[in-house]
Each structure stands twice: as C-alpha cells, then as structure tokens.
Amino acid sequence: MNAVIPAPALPATAAPTHTRTRVRADARGPAAAGPWHLRSDPGLAQVEETVRALLEPHLGARLLPATGGEPAAGGEPAAGGEPGPVLRLTLGEAPPSPRRAVGVAPDGTPVPVDESYGLTVGPDGITCRARTAVGVFRAATTALQLLALPGPDGELEPRHLSDAPHYAWRGLLVDPARCFIDPDDLRRIIDLAALYKINVLHLHLTDNEGWRIESPSVPSLTAPHRSGTEAFYSAEEYAALQEYAARRYVTVVPEINLPGHCAALRAAVPGLPDAPAPEGVAGRFTYVPPLDLADRRTRTMVREVLADVCATTAGPFVHIGGDEAVGITDESFAAAVRELRALARGFGKRPVGWQETSRAGVTDQDLAQYWVDPGMMDLPATADDLAERPDLLAAGFTPELVAAMRRFFAPSADDLQRVLAGGGRVILSPQSHLYLDRGYAAAVVPPERAADAARLGFPSYLPRDVRHTAGWDPAAHGVPDDRIAGVEATLFGEVLQGIDDLTTMLLPRLASVAETAWSGRPATWETHRAALARHGRLWQQRRLAYFPATDVPWR
Structure with missing residues (x-):
C-alpha cells in the first residue's frame, strides 16, 4: 500500500x-x-x-x-x-x-x-x-x-x-491559451488528474496569445485572420470535454481572463478604448492596455461573451481572471471586477478570481485564488543582484523594470488579509511551490535531460527540486483551515510546445501536490519519495512523458 x-x-x-x-x-x-x-x-x-x-x-x-x-x-x-x-x-x-x-x-x-x-x-x-x-x-x-x-x-x-479527502477543491490549471492542448490530449490530462483524485480542471482559455473558446455571440474571437487564434474548442468540443471530465468526477472551470491579458480580444474586436491608466505609467513600459468596462461597447461585448461561456459550462464556477492588470487605475480595476462578478452571478455561476480581485471588495460569496506575495517574486534587490541573474537579463529585465515590478506587486502583500476580512474563501496556488512551470533545479537534472531542463523552465522563476514542491504545507500561509476552499497546481504554457512538454513539467510534481491537496498536509519526504519512485512505471504505461529528477530513486 x-x-x-x-x-x-x-x-x-x-x-x-x-x-x-x-x-x-x-x-x-x-x-x-x-x-x-x-x-x-x-x-x-x-x-x-x-x-x-x-x-x-x-x-x-x-x-x-x-x-x-x-x-x-x-x-x-x-x-x-x-x-x-x-x-x-x-x-x-x-x-x-x-x-x-x-x-x-x-x-x-x-x-x-x-x-x-x-x-x-x-x-x-x-x-x-x-x-x-x-x-x-x-x-x-x-x-x-x-x-x-x-x-x-x-x-x-x-x-x-x-x-477521504481533506479539501473539497483539488485543482489543476492548464493553459490552452498560450499552448493549445488538443481535445484528445486534454482527455489524457483529465485521466491523469482523476488517477490522483484531482477533481477540478481549470482551463486558462484566454490571454494575450490566444482565445480558445467559441463564443457564438462574438465569432471574431476565434476567427484566425482577426485574433491570431488558430485552434480553439468549439461549443460541441467543450461540451464533450466536460462530459468526459464529469464521468471522472472532475469539474471543468473555464477562465475568461479580464480586464487585462486581453491582446487576443483586442485583435479580434478592434477599437475598444483603453482603461484609464495611473499617472506616469502610460508610455514608460510595454503592456497591453486593460479593457475599460465603463465603456458601453466593451461592457456589452463582455456580457455577450460571459453569457455564452456560462450557458455552455455545466459546472457551477466560472473564473473571471483579474490578475496582472498592468496599466489600469485602482478605481477602474475595482469597477471592472465588480461588473465581471455581477455578470457571472447573473448568468447563474459562482465567480472565482485571482487574489487581486479582493481589491474590489470581498464578501462571503467570493472565492479568491492566492498565487503571489512580494517575497515570491524572486526579484533582485539591487543592480548588482540583477547582474548575477543571467536568466532575468536574458528575459530583458532592467533595474527600472525590476523596480516597477516591485511597486506593482507590493499590494499583493495584503490580498490574503483582504479576503479573510471580507469573509471570502481562498484557493491556495502559491507561485513559490505550486506553479509547475517553475524549472527543475540543476542539482536534480540528469545529464541527458539538461537541454529539456534549460528550455522548459519559466525564465523569471528560480528552479527548484521535487522535494521543494512536495514539502509545501498549506498551513504556512496563516489561513484558517475552514477558510481554505482547496488547493490548485498551475501550469502556464509560455514555454511549452506540446503534450510531452506539458506532462514533463507536471510529472512528478503533480503527484506531490495531489498528496497535499487530498491529505491537507505534506507527507514526510522519505515516505513520499519512496512512493513516488514507483509511479514512473504508471506514467510509462500511460505513455506520458515525465522528468526523472534525481532526488527521486526511480525504480
């Protein structure tokens, strides 16, 4: 056993x-x-x-x-x-x-x-x-x-x-917006999730790079010549994926990420006005202007999109995004979040949002997904520190950009407290441990997999070993246990090129997250690594690529 x-x-x-x-x-x-x-x-x-x-x-x-x-x-x-x-x-x-x-x-x-x-x-x-x-x-x-x-x-x-489980929400986010996942491959991911008792599949369907869900009311969103989107889930495919997941007791949660992360939407629906920008930000940094939901045309289009998504979603939740809305005033952001929540509720769904949505106010009806605080950003403190981070330099980071990012993420220090003070519940997805696009540490990379390890890790995250993920404790964030709705691992797709890349980053670490999500606390490392060592055989039987990190004694 x-x-x-x-x-x-x-x-x-x-x-x-x-x-x-x-x-x-x-x-x-x-x-x-x-x-x-x-x-x-x-x-x-x-x-x-x-x-x-x-x-x-x-x-x-x-x-x-x-x-x-x-x-x-x-x-x-x-x-x-x-x-x-x-x-x-x-x-x-x-x-x-x-x-x-x-x-x-x-x-x-x-x-x-x-x-x-x-x-x-x-x-x-x-x-x-x-x-x-x-x-x-x-x-x-x-x-x-x-x-x-x-x-x-x-x-x-x-x-x-x-x-029996400790947490009711045990999730996995995958990112078809940036790296489209063929429906058959997505079914393989659903099977993998079910085998480890993960019961939520969070689909990050929209971002700057693509819009991956059909909206009959706004057909230009999935027209290749308009948005750049070459592949997407039709209404029929989306319904079939949900039915497949439901037979495995996995609930699909679609994410329509607004008001930021909207380049694909802007390309498909040109002419939408920019949200009001904070003083001194416009023109200094490159970013896609968030949407202004105070604009009537924008608000009507967003209402149509959410009406379509809610109507075709069988489960009770729709994720409205709300993260990293760079270049929007606090007032405009809060108004956008309140509008998105109201629309989702009006269409019969319970909205979920990234932790930044707490800045629009929180009630006991709200679910917030916690992913970051200033300490998790791994940002260098000085120009000399930046000079010692070739990964960041290669990604185009400058001292001014680092300073701007520090200022931008500073409010995240108080997001958890905002959620708790308002009576909301938290889905724990800390970037420090549960973002599985974080690379594997050099110390656990087999020589024959060095090229994969260098290619696949998201460049601004410090690589870590498998033990780092397996040792994460939900109690570390100081959230009362009855206010934790659950746990969710995330795998964003910026550096992925297909299903093998995706499962290589998921495995073996997804199994470690599943352990903690089900039990409510991490297993001892020696016990867990001994069990994990045998699961490579299971993944091979299912023809799933995985990363044979050397801190696990594979057999």
Whole structure:
C-alpha cells in the first residue's frame, strides 16, 4: 500500500483471512494468476465503464470484457477454467475516516462532500465500497494504483483501508491559451488528474496569445485572420470535454481572463478604448492596455461573451481572471471586477478570481485564488543582484523594470488579509511551490535531460527540486483551515510546445501536490519519495512523458 498517492487517511490493516493468500496483481511473477474481472452494483454501470477505460493501459488483455451478472463467490472462471480475481465496485457503508471535506455551494453555503471510501484486498480480489458513486470511483483509482504498481513479487497482501479527502477543491490549471492542448490530449490530462483524485480542471482559455473558446455571440474571437487564434474548442468540443471530465468526477472551470491579458480580444474586436491608466505609467513600459468596462461597447461585448461561456459550462464556477492588470487605475480595476462578478452571478455561476480581485471588495460569496506575495517574486534587490541573474537579463529585465515590478506587486502583500476580512474563501496556488512551470533545479537534472531542463523552465522563476514542491504545507500561509476552499497546481504554457512538454513539467510534481491537496498536509519526504519512485512505471504505461529528477530513486 505504500506506493499509493495520495496516501490513505488511515494506515492499511491486515485483513482477517485464515490463509495468507495473496492476490497476484500482474503477470511478472513466476505463477501469475489469470485475468481480472471488473464487476459493479447495477447503479454503478457508468462508474464501471469509466474505471474499465482507466484500467486498460495497465491491465490490457488481462482485464476481461464485461459480461454482466454478479461474480460468483471465490472469484469467476478465467481462461482455462481457473477462478480469476475480481475488482468489485459496490455501494454501502464505508469505514469511518478521520478526514471529511467541506465544499461550497454556488450560493456560498458550506456543504459536506462525501468522497469517503473503504477498500479491501482479499483472497478473491479487491472490493471498493462507498456510500456515493464518487466515493466508489475514488476507491477504484486507489485500486488501479495497487494493480499498476505492485511490489517486487507482483502480489498484493490482504489489507483493509479507509480514506477521504481533506479539501473539497483539488485543482489543476492548464493553459490552452498560450499552448493549445488538443481535445484528445486534454482527455489524457483529465485521466491523469482523476488517477490522483484531482477533481477540478481549470482551463486558462484566454490571454494575450490566444482565445480558445467559441463564443457564438462574438465569432471574431476565434476567427484566425482577426485574433491570431488558430485552434480553439468549439461549443460541441467543450461540451464533450466536460462530459468526459464529469464521468471522472472532475469539474471543468473555464477562465475568461479580464480586464487585462486581453491582446487576443483586442485583435479580434478592434477599437475598444483603453482603461484609464495611473499617472506616469502610460508610455514608460510595454503592456497591453486593460479593457475599460465603463465603456458601453466593451461592457456589452463582455456580457455577450460571459453569457455564452456560462450557458455552455455545466459546472457551477466560472473564473473571471483579474490578475496582472498592468496599466489600469485602482478605481477602474475595482469597477471592472465588480461588473465581471455581477455578470457571472447573473448568468447563474459562482465567480472565482485571482487574489487581486479582493481589491474590489470581498464578501462571503467570493472565492479568491492566492498565487503571489512580494517575497515570491524572486526579484533582485539591487543592480548588482540583477547582474548575477543571467536568466532575468536574458528575459530583458532592467533595474527600472525590476523596480516597477516591485511597486506593482507590493499590494499583493495584503490580498490574503483582504479576503479573510471580507469573509471570502481562498484557493491556495502559491507561485513559490505550486506553479509547475517553475524549472527543475540543476542539482536534480540528469545529464541527458539538461537541454529539456534549460528550455522548459519559466525564465523569471528560480528552479527548484521535487522535494521543494512536495514539502509545501498549506498551513504556512496563516489561513484558517475552514477558510481554505482547496488547493490548485498551475501550469502556464509560455514555454511549452506540446503534450510531452506539458506532462514533463507536471510529472512528478503533480503527484506531490495531489498528496497535499487530498491529505491537507505534506507527507514526510522519505515516505513520499519512496512512493513516488514507483509511479514512473504508471506514467510509462500511460505513455506520458515525465522528468526523472534525481532526488527521486526511480525504480
């Protein structure tokens, strides 16, 4: 059980069997058992279908086709007439767990989220039991890891375990705006998220580099000759992706990032006026002017876009962005955020915003995604310090630009307090640990991967090792636990060129974030790295590229 990530809430206990019969999990041992059967209660047919699809890359032909009916006691006949082990999915009372997540309804009301489950490895197979279908599915992902990553003898000893999450929101942001992700590849990311019990996929769909979601009311947004966007998700593709995710109990949260980060929108809808700029900023630095939502034409266009996005989004949340609105007055920014929130709520969705949206006021209805404070920026303090950062010099940083960035990010020091004082809740995504576009530290880069490591890291972030991400503790930010809505890893796409780059930056660190998001605190490094060392096999079975950092003893 030690290789399961996230680790179960309660340690596995030996199952009470008279014989110490073991369930052989794969065909590498000297006397491998026959193929596996997958069976479920009648009300879990869709869960069974999804679990079967997730298991296929790991069991292949050893996962027998569905035949219907209930398995006989002692297993079912496999090829050759011998009983085969059964992975059984069933609804019923699950053992109690010390963890229980609390989610948030669209109106802001706290609601319990029951993803708890029990799992038993017995002489006849594995039984996944929970009170809810989602709990059964979470148990099945644990079973999948047990089957994909057995011990050296290829067997599983009989065990009981029980489990439940600490946080209800366990998210991953990916960035199709800058590096478009083909729908089939996005499905592979959804599968990966589900295997690690991540239940939110945050799609950063719009930015300066591209607009990636169809808006029938404003068709120019996805017209290549207007916006520069060459690929996007049609309404049909977006609906299909959401349905695929929902079958894996993953909620899709679309982000329409406004009022800044709007170059693609401006190219598609020319002539929109600039937001009022602070005195002394205009003309000094290169930036895309944010939108002015006080302008009637701009406000009408944004309303149409959000109406389309909200209408085609099945889940309860829409992310309105709000970060890094460079070149806008405080008053204009606050008015824009209030307008965006009101529009999303008017269309029946709960708005989520980056932490900067707290500067427009906060209520107990608001969710703010915390990503930065001045200390996280890793900015040099002096010109001499800048001279020792070739990464920043190569990216065009000057002493004046560094000073301007320090001034711009100074208000972030108080954003968390603004959220808490207003009664809002926080999604923790600190850039210091959970931004997975941060490069891998040179000390953990295998020589044969040096070129990848140099190419893939976002240039202004100091590279770190895997242990750095795995050691992050949500309690470090001083947010009361009941005010933390959840945890979200992010992977922005500025330096990515395809799915292999994307998964190389995600893996192995996404598994570490998933561990903390599910359990509420980091595992000890020695325990976690020992489990992580076996997951490279799982990713290989799924044909996912990963980075073999040397601080993990891969095997």
